[in-house]
Amino acid sequence: MPAAERYNRQILHWGQKRQQRLETATVLIAGVGGLGATVGQLLVRAGIGKLYLVDTGRIDWPDLNRQLLYTEADIGQTKLEVARQTLQQINANVKIELLPTRIDHTFQAPADVAIIADCLDNYTSRFDLEAGLSTDSFLVHGGIEGDQGQVLTLQKGKSQSLADIFTGTRQPPDVIPVTGAGATILAGFMVNELFNTIFGQPQLLNRFLIVGLSDLHLTFLDV
Amino acid sequence: MINIQFYSLLRLLLKREKFELPAVVNETVGQLLQRLQQQLATPFLQKLLDDQGTPIPGTIIMVNRRNIHHLEQLETQVQDGDVVALFPPGAGG
Numbered sequence: 001m002p003a004a005e006r007y008n009r010q011i012l013h014w015g016q017k018r019q020q021r022l023e024t025a026t027v028l029i030a031g032v033g034g035l036g037a038t039v040g041q042l043l044v045r046a047g048i049g050k051l052y053l054v055d056t057g058r059i060d061w062p063d064l065n066r067q068l069l070y071t072e073a074d075i076g077q078t079k080l081e082v083a084r085q086t087l088q089q090i091n092a093n094v095k096i097e098l099l100p101t102r103i104d105h106t107f108q109a110p111a112d113v114a115i116i117a118d119c120l121d122n123y124t125s126r127f128d129l130e131a132g133l134s135t136d137s138f139l140v141h142g143g144i145e146g147d148q149g150q151v152l153t154l155q156k157g158k159s160q161s162l163a164d165i166f167t168g169t170r171q172p173p174d175v176i177p178v179t180g181a182g183a184t185i186l187a188g189f190m191v192n193e194l195f196n197t198i199f200g201q202p203q204l205l206n207r208f209l210i211v212g213l214s215d216l217h218l219t220f221l222d223v
Numbered sequence: 224m225i226n227i228q229f230y231s232l233l234r235l236l237l238k239r240e241k242f243e244l245p246a247v248v249n250e251t252v253g254q255l256l257q258r259l260q261q262q263l264a265t266p267f268l269q270k271l272l273d274d275q276g277t278p279i280p281g282t283i284i285m286v287n288r289r290n291i292h293h294l295e296q297l298e299t300q301v302q303d304g305d306v307v308a309l310f311p312p313g314a315g316g
Contacts, residue, residue, distance in 0.1 A: 035316045121316035145313035148231040160288075167292040169312060170280030176315035210230050210310070219240065221230055221308055223288050 003093075007047050018199050019047065025198045028052040028113045030103060030129050032079045034178050035142045036119030037069040038187035043094075043194065044087045050095040051087070052110060055079045056102050066180035107132035115197055117190060118142060118162075122171050127163040130156070138197045140204075142190040146177045147213035149186040151193055152223070153204040160206070165223050182213050225301055227259055230310040233282070237265050246303035252286060253297030255307065271309070282311040 003023070004011065011019050025048055029036045032055040040051060059067070059074045059082060067079075074082045080098045087096055101107070103125045109116065109132050116133060118141040120126050130139055135157040142151050154162060189209060196203050208221040224243045234240055244258060253276065260268050273279050276297070284291045285308040291299050301307060 031316050033316060119316050121314070123314065143313040143316060145315050148311075149313045150231075164293060165290060166283065166312065167290050168278060168280055169283065169314070172281075172314055176313075178315050208230075208310070212231065212235065214235070217234070219230065219234075221228070221285075221310055223285070 003047065010046060022198055023047050024049045026050040026112050027115050027117060027194060028054065028109055029117045029119055030054045031119040031121060032083050033063065033119065033121060034066040034183035035187045035190060036117065037067040037083065038184050039117050039119055039190050040083060040087060041068060041090065042191040044091045047091065048094055052097045052099055052113060053080055053083055054099040054101065054103060056100055066178060066183040103129050109133050114138065115194065117194060121176065123166055123169055130162045138202060140190055140193050140197060142186050144178055144182050144186045147182060149182060149211045151186065151189045151204055151209045153193055153197060153202045155205065160223055185213065186211060224303065225255065226306045228306065228308045230308065232311050233267065233270065233309050236267055237263060250301055251297060252284065252291055252299045252301055252307065255301050282309055284309055
């Protein structure tokens with residue numbers, strides 16, 4: 001299938017030059033769960049050049065309400081293997097590298113990664129992820145809890161750090177409520193910002209987009 | 224004036240996005256928040272501070288884009304023109 005035909009609808013929107021830029025871009029997705037499964041799928045459908053997927057989890061029943069890459073038949077399988085299989089079925093042209101490692105204080109992002117999607121579900125791993133990025137990398141952060149969520153882009157070494165911004169926050173002691181619609185909407189905003197960042201025009205650099213799903217409210221907070 | 228902005232669940236609780244209070248000489252963020260609660264119909268400080276008046280983890284308090292943990296915490300002084308943001312972020316992913 002020629003790329004011009006496959007990506008016709010989006011090339012009509014953003015043009016051939018940006019499509020080529022997308023097809024040579026590399027993104028690392030940290031966490032392939034509620035946010036990351038949808039972020040990965042949309043990037044692959046759009047024709048991203050290369051993806052790194054980082055996760056250590058196995059698919060469980062509570063994942064199925066929102067983690068769009070997985071089905072009942074995948075229960076107990078590792079998320080990374082199922083994600084790769086599904087994503088390659090969607091688009092075999094995308095290079096997919098799996099990093100089945102916990103993100104802790106030893107984490108170092110691969111050298112060819114300059115754009116990272118933070119789809120993690122806890123602050124400690126988010127801060128370790130950020131610490132393991134090279135200077136000037138772009139980190140597109142996403143978070144969701146109930147019907148509230150946020151997206152923010154930071155540039156390592158030039159922006160405030162995520163750890164500084166979120167100092168004093170604490171991981172909720174209980175399981176975090178998340179719906180399929182909420183995770184998908186926030187993932188969509190993240191992918192939109194990832195495209196903007198790949199195209200050299202991040203719109204949420206040092207600026208939270210805060211999304212209220214219950215009353216469909218969008219607002220910004222500069223940091 | 225000091226511009227106080229409410230985000231996420233605090234915006235829903237207080238049914239407003241912002242509130243302005245006139246600046247008071249030598250006032251701290253902690254004092255400002257106490258004064259704010261007196262002005263608003265809905266109590267909200269229990270969401271931010273514990274019984275000892277210490278910030279409860281979960282809500283970011285920023286003064287002019289800086290988390291107060293990197294300033295003087297609740298003793299951070301605020302003045303005319305400052306922007307104070309109260310934001311409980313979503314933790315999940």
